[in-house]
Amino acid sequence: MNTPHRIVTPMRRVRGLGAARSGTRDFWHQRVTAVAGIPLTIAFMIIVIALMGRGHAAVAQILGSPLVAVVMLLFIVNTAYHMWIGMQEIILDYVHDDRLKLPSLMANTFFVFAVAFASAFAVLKLSFGV
């Protein structure tokens, strides 16, 4: 006769370990930043279209004006967090080898911080006018 097989389900492995507590955090934050991103992205597109074809002095002045600068900073920070979660989800979906997965997750964080800080710094510099 066949030897009996033991089936260990994922549920069996985690039962008794307690709640993960943070399992839906990324899911929820992705939705919060998605909702915030609707008006911010529309505002960003309006700003870009309004600046199209203008000379440097006008672009610098408009981007540095308080209202535009604040909207741009909100857009940058919100987008950075949204794309950080999104790329992490893509990596976790397709990269299963730790030797590649962990550096990819790190690179994601580095990239997002670099892009966000560069963008935010530029807006702040224009706004504070140095």
Add this chain to the structure above:
Amino acid sequence: MADPEAPTVDGASRPLSPHLQIYRLTLTMAMSIAHRLTGAALYFGMVLVAWWLIAVAAGPNAYAGLAWFMGSLFGRLILFGYTWALLHHLLGGIRHLIWDTLHGLEPVERERLAAATLVGSIGLTIVIWGIGYLVMGGSR
């Protein structure tokens, strides 16, 4: 998290669920894939936003270089694709938020929403670029 395809105690490897390639391609599926692809493209597209802002902050010379590149045919193609990707991801995101509320999930509704994402993003891209060229006189 445990690797879903890791061997169980008895050594058998059990695939848990079939993946994309065994299903017939549907519009909602294609739009789901497009949502992820445009998201990934926009992720790298943020480099352009950072470059733009840094160039403005750096001064007239740096800005002239950026303006030249964006005004070139290659630059315009990138911006055109960027516009579409941004609008598609925006509309696709709204569609997903609607679905999150458990609305629009019936067979006809979900197909309509998926089609609206595609038609809307292409239409809006053309409208925005039309305004750019007709009203604002294109690249100056």
